[in-house]
Amino acid sequence: MDEYNLALENFREEWRKEVTARSKTKVSNHSNTDPTADNLTSKEGDQIIQRSRPSCRVSQEEDFLDSVTNQAYHDLEDREETLRLGSENSNISLRSETQKEPRSALEHYEKAIEKEDQGRMGDSLNLYRKAFRLDAGVDRIYKDKHFPPSSSTAKPSDPNPTNAAVTVPNTAHHSLEGPTASTVTQLILSFSSFDIPAATSPVEGLPPPPCPISVVPAEILIQILLQTALTDVTSFVRLSLVCKRLAYLVATEDSLWESICYGPQIGFVAMHYNWACAMTGATMEHKLEDESNLRFACLTINPNIDFGTKPPVPTPTTLLRLSPKYPTYLHMFRSRPRIRFNGCYISTVNYPRPGAPTQSQLTWNTPVHIVTYYRYLRFFRDGTCVSLLTTEHPADVVHHLTKENMHPHHNRESMLPSAVMRHALRGRWRLSGFEEEGEREDEGDVHIETEGVDPKYLYKLQLVLRSAGRPDGTRNNKMLWKGFWSYNRLTDDWAAFTLKNDRAFFWSRVKSYGMGC
16 A cells, blocks of 8 residues: 555656646746747657656546545535636636625615525525615615616707708608608698598409499588488597598598587487476476576477487587687587486495304304495486496396386396396486576586485485596596485485495496487
């Protein structure tokens, strides 16, 4: 064994001498002081070759020793780190960076984000806490440093910054698709010169199919659009998606929207700004008390009236005049409060209620009940309405909210679908929108009077019309509560209902209603 160790020491000594000789040779090659260093003799080359041979034997011997002897490798992590990170200089710089402790709140915050990206959530949380202890607004400082607010780009003063000719297709000075519009109004006005395009041939080489509407005169085309609007405004507005010409007519032809506003089908002539009937639906007559004040027309309300010949209800003519608040009839139709007849208003109420444990079951916790019920309101053109409070789902109710089902002969044990109407209440409605004599009401309020659960009671509801959804979406599709009262006919007393759990009404269209009746 001693001879083996002695041979090993001799190999190591030769290996050290060889490494020392190589280092001296490299230094002499890089230095320019010795001009004869580049010209090696054959003897020196032979010596270098002979010295390189023992190195192979030394490395083989060391590999053999490593395989047969037990050694403790305490520097494996450093070696592995060296292999991953590269050169020795880069290792030193990276270790110095990792060992650098953060001092300011911003440095702690940046280090926390770095740890979070690496998945070390515990270290990240500790660094976040230290950062916010040093500065409570460090998150804003980090945002201002790494995500500064984008400055708005200024428009170039030169309309032709590239100094190119106007005929060159450059978007810097003109567009190939036509005039650029900064607003929707300018875009629509740019469609005024377009015509309805003719149909194209579905097969190349065959003549195109006929398109009669592309050659219809403008006067006849407006009449077609008018009849479409009086039948269904939604379909009329969707015609603007067909082509640019129809989009221009739908958006700018004020005579069409004037006819819609004055029309009895969906316009403001169908609105009631005074009680038009009794609570039971009986007709009432409005007479002119002052001939100089022509706010109402003498008209007897009749549910069987023909809507196409004359307006069914008296309407203040001042409401249909253009004003600074409603400069166009299109704006008036969209923005002025009005009741919708082709659907119903539904209020869904959900609230929790604590329950009581049953005696047959042993429970540690008190159960909680979720109470759900619905309120339904449907308005009719003759001034009447239907109010219903039930727990039935809207899909089982809305198709039965009709006058035909408003009869007192519903049996409680009946299994008919229309049996949900046994709790329906008859009523009447009116809108507020103009100044009465000595009174002033807010525009958009809806006043409703209905029967009570007992003949001696009368219910009064006051709601306000609002719009839900996008600003450019559907209007007048929401009603908010303002008050709910009960009147006792026998004692002449008023009592207010609390609106703690009640929610707003939202309009839902029902196709079976058509345009409403």
